[in-house]
Amino acid sequence: MTLTNPASQAKSAHALPSYLNADQLGPWGIYLQQVERVTPYLGSLSRWVETLKRPKRALIVDVPIELDNGTMAHFEGYRVQHNMSRGPGKGGVRFHQDVTLSEVMALSAWMSVKNAAVNLPFGGAKGGIRVDPKTLSRGELERLTRRYTSEIGIVIGPNKDIPAPDVNTNAQIMAWMMDTYAMNEGSSALGVVTGKPLALGGSLGRNEATGRGVFTVGHEAALHMGLDISQAKVAVQGFGNVGGIAAKLFAQAGATVVAVQDHGGTVYQPSGLDVPALLKHVAEHGSVKGFEPAEVLPDAAFWGVDCDILIPAALEQQITAANAHQIKARMVIEGANGPTTPEADDILHERGILVVPDVIANAGGVTVSYFEWVQDFSSFFWSEDDINARLVRILREAFAGIWQVADAHQVSLRTATFIVACTRILQARELRGLYP
Numbered sequence: 021m022t023l024t025n026p027a028s029q030a031k032s033a034h035a036l037p038s039y040l041n042a043d044q045l046g047p048w049g050i051y052l053q054q055v056e057r058v059t060p061y062l063g064s065l066s067r068w069v070e071t072l073k074r075p076k077r078a079l080i081v082d083v084p085i086e087l088d089n090g091t092m093a094h095f096e097g098y099r100v101q102h103n104m105s106r107g108p109g110k111g112g113v114r115f116h117q118d119v120t121l122s123e124v125m126a127l128s129a130w131m132s133v134k135n136a137a138v139n140l141p142f143g144g145a146k147g148g149i150r151v152d153p154k155t156l157s158r159g160e161l162e163r164l165t166r167r168y169t170s171e172i173g174i175v176i177g178p179n180k181d182i183p184a185p186d187v188n189t190n191a192q193i194m195a196w197m198m199d200t201y202a203m204n205e206g207s208s209a210l211g212v213v214t215g216k217p218l219a220l221g222g223s224l225g226r227n228e229a230t231g232r233g234v235f236t237v238g239h240e241a242a243l244h245m246g247l248d249i250s251q252a253k254v255a256v257q258g259f260g261n262v263g264g265i266a267a268k269l270f271a272q273a274g275a276t277v278v279a280v281q282d283h284g285g286t287v288y289q290p291s292g293l294d295v296p297a298l299l300k301h302v303a304e305h306g307s308v309k310g311f312e313p314a315e316v317l318p319d320a321a322f323w324g325v326d327c328d329i330l331i332p333a334a335l336e337q338q339i340t341a342a343n344a345h346q347i348k349a350r351m352v353i354e355g356a357n358g359p360t361t362p363e364a365d366d367i368l369h370e371r372g373i374l375v376v377p378d379v380i381a382n383a384g385g386v387t388v389s390y391f392e393w394v395q396d397f398s399s400f401f402w403s404e405d406d407i408n409a410r411l412v413r414i415l416r417e418a419f420a421g422i423w424q425v426a427d428a429h430q431v432s433l434r435t436a437t438f439i440v441a442c443t444r445i446l447q448a449r450e451l452r453g454l455y456p
């Protein structure tokens with residue numbers, strides 16, 4: 021008989037499966053480091069912290085479709101439900117050629133944190149397909165979306181897990197997802213996805229909500245920093261749903277948007293880019309490239325642009341130890357999910373640059389998704405003014421609470437947001453207890 025040391029047994033009981041290991045660089049490793057940083061502040065709830073270090077459920081699906089030329093293609097799809105202690109899973113679906121399980125796991129975990137930080141009654145989930153949707157025809161994209169929805173149909177539902185748009189997915193894709201789910205279930209199921217078209221139970225204000233949230237939270241942070249938005253110079257990376265709308269709202273508030281970078285290049289105009297004209301240019305040409313009379317900057321120079329507010333609103337891991345020293349801004353407002361690596365976070369902190377983290381800065385989208393879900397259940401729809409007013413109130417209150425925690429513990433806003441959110445998640449976990 022082999023005797024087992026209870027201490028080592030307890031330790032191995034907590035050992036993470038290899039695919040959850042923090043040593044793997046990448047978004048999931050970054051998330052785990054963020055959880056490590058917050059653990060000392062969780063008091064007796066830290067007993068439950070292991071729950072946060074692994075997803076509740078991760079589904080990998082094969083998504084076969086017939087291409088227009090008659091050949092077959094297979095894509096890999098995911099739906100990860102990180103934590104559902106506080107309610108059904110909630111989080112977007114991303115179509116991108118670089119999507120990996122690690123990325124979707126991290127994005128699902130950040131959704132748990134975000135939903136709890138804003139106190140929405142949701143857990144965290146995320147989905148994706150590793151595909152470059154720009155290579156597909158509309159018909160192929162519809163078949164891909166419908167097959168993916170059918171494959172993940174066993175785990176989603178209005179009371180189980182509610183997908184939404186993310187990078188390269190939009191209201192039309194949500195319409196196909198809703199329709200596929202409703203056909204399979206044999207009943208109308210408006211609340212199974214959010215970010216739907218208005219004609220199908222979508223919510224007014226949803227399209228602009230994330231950008232509006234970035235602006236609202238940025239505005240609150242600027243007040244604390246004594247920074248007047250109408251005098252501020254702003255640089256934005258990513259000019260899609262989040263970055264484009266945030267830039268528009270900052271410009272409307274009198275800020276000077278001096279630089280914008282997207283996948284096509286970087287445009288720079290110290291006197292201020294004409295944001296509505298740039299939005300029109302991108303709608304017509306697909307990118308900021310070629311926008312006149314702006315100067316073209318090499319992409320790497322974007323990070324060193326003279327500005328007060330920097331808004332990364334594209335993809336993960338953009339602000340790294342390699343470029344964090346160049347940043348001249350007084351504050352970084354994270355429109356994208358996970359744009360700053362932990363090393364870069366430390367550099368910015370040491371340099372006195374305020375980072376308003378993704379988990380609060382871009383929570384506007386999921387907040388209005390929550391409103392959409394509520395409206396779908398009651399089949400009673402609110403005015404856009406109502407929606408925007410409720411959104412601004414919720415984000416301001418959440419931000420004020422997080423600022424207080426940051427002040428009380430003398431920690432970064434990211435750690436403060438994680439303290440607030442992880443406490444709520446783990447309180448729910450403790451109250452529910454373990455089943456069986």
Ligand code: NAD
Nearest residue numbers: 187188230258259260261262282283333334356357382385
């Ligand atoms: P989008 O597809 O509308 O826009 C993405 C933008 O990023 C585009 O302008 C694209 O050109 C740019 N981009 C892509 N690759 C780039 C690169 N290598 N360098 C510079 N720019 C690049 O996507 P979105 O919905 O605006 O999402 C952007 C980010 O915000 C993502 O991290 C997403 O997870 C996050 N987010 C989105 C929402 C939402 O409601 N849409 C909500 C919360 C968080």
